[in-house]
Amino acid sequence: MSCSRIRSGLLAVALLACSTATFAAERRVVGLEADTAVIERAVAFDARAPMKYELESERIAESSPRRKFIPCIYDMPYSITANYPHYKELWQNTAVLFGAGFVTLGVLELLPENATAWNKAEIHKRPVFDRWWHNVKSGPVWDKDNPMFNYVLHPYGGAAYYMSARSQGFNMFYSFLYGLGVSTFFWEYGIEAFMEIPSIQDLFVTPIGGILIGETFYRVKRYIVEHDYCLLGSKFLGTFVAFLVDPVNEVVNLVRGNPAHGYSKRHQPRLGSDIVCYPWLRPAPGCDGHAMGFTMSLTF
Numbered sequence: 247m248s249c250s251r252i253r254s255g256l257l258a259v260a261l262l263a264c265s266t267a268t269f270a271a272e273r274r275v276v277g278l279e280a281d282t283a284v285i286e287r288a289v290a291f292d293a294r295a296p297m298k299y300e301l302e303s304e305r306i307a308e309s310s311p312r313r314k315f316i317p318c319i320y321d322m323p324y325s326i327t328a329n330y331p332h333y334k335e336l337w338q339n340t341a342v343l344f345g346a347g348f349v350t351l352g353v354l355e356l357l358p359e360n361a362t363a364w365n366k367a368e369i370h371k372r373p374v375f376d377r378w379w380h381n382v383k384s385g386p387v388w389d390k391d392n393p394m395f396n397y398v399l400h401p402y403g404g405a406a407y408y409m410s411a412r413s414q415g416f417n418m419f420y421s422f423l424y425g426l427g428v429s430t431f432f433w434e435y436g437i438e439a440f441m442e443i444p445s446i447q448d449l450f451v452t453p454i455g456g457i458l459i460g461e462t463f464y465r466v467k468r469y470i471v472e473h474d475y476c477l478l479g480s481k482f483l484g485t486f487v488a489f490l491v492d493p494v495n496e497v498v499n500l501v502r503g504n505p506a507h508g509y510s511k512r513h514q515p516r517l518g519s520d521i522v523c524y525p526w527l528r529p530a531p532g533c534d535g536h537a538m539g540f541t542m543s544l545t546f
Contacts (some may be wrong), residue, residue, distance in 0.1 A: 258466040259365065316415065325417070326417060327418070327419075328417060333417050335414045336414045339494050346494075347436075348439065351440070351441070374440060378440045381440070382439050384443045386444040387446060389442070389445075392521060397447075399403040400447075401453060401456065403454050404451075404452040404456020405491050406460075407456055408422065408423065408460030408461070409492045409493075411459060412464050413467070414495070422453065422456070422457045423462065425453050425457065425460065426456075429453050433448075463491035467506075468474065471509050474507075475509045
């Protein structure tokens with residue numbers, strides 16, 4: 247048998263094997279797309295449209311009235327402008343914040359006066375709603391509260407308000423507005439106004455600290471979610487930090503379920519074994535100076 251016929255036969259076998267491997271690879275891609283269909287539906291105009299991350303925020307904005315499925319923001323690429331709002335869950339978070347606000351007010355009422363700078367004897371001389379109206383009309387003022395409250399707890403509270411909306415799919419701007427509304431109208435001119443005149447520091451420190459710390463918290467939680475709630479190899483540490491950076495959602499999610507769990511299964515599906523085959527041609531001594539063949543590899 248001549249060298250040219252051997253070469254032709256080898257090339258035909260290699261091409262056949264390569265075609266088989268290409269078909270298997272195509273089936274593998276189809277399987278991957280099926281496993282990530284939940285993401286596909288979220289960023290496409292309809293089920294037939296391809297996913298393009300570079301246009302994801304515009305496509306979501308335009309297609310949202312037609313979509314019944316709204317993705318978990320932790321499934322989507324990081325963006326400060328993309329919006330995937332879960333209004334029902336945000337209302338639930340707001341109700342929890344309201345309840346927690348009244349509990350916090352009760353705790354502050356029990357603290358000694360040197361911690362809160364409240365003159366309780368003077369405060370209780372007025373009826374409750376008359377006291378609130380007097381404080382609202384008199385403010386805001388520069389308060390003399392403990393710096394731990396003004397510059398540590400209030401920014402952290404603002405970050406918790408911010409994350410309440412951010413983890414429910416709202417972008418940076420809307421999450422800031424939500425935190426601003428909660429800190430200003432619910433807390434300063436709401437609950438806390440029953441006890442003291444609204445504070446100038448708190449009106450600025452809480453929402454501004456909230457967006458600065460809150461967006462950092464959001465990036466930290468994205469990292470934790472992408473690693474299946476593990477941090478430094480510890481599930482306990484990852485879960486603890488998640489509760490620390492996003493307390494409202496993590497607590498409420500214990501009851502309503504946490505869509506951020508299972509990230510690895512959604513984004514790194516197990517595809518099974520696969521065979522990769524490709525032909526090659528390179529210079530070699532004999533047979534007119536060239537050699538050909540194919541390489542196969544099995545992945546499982």
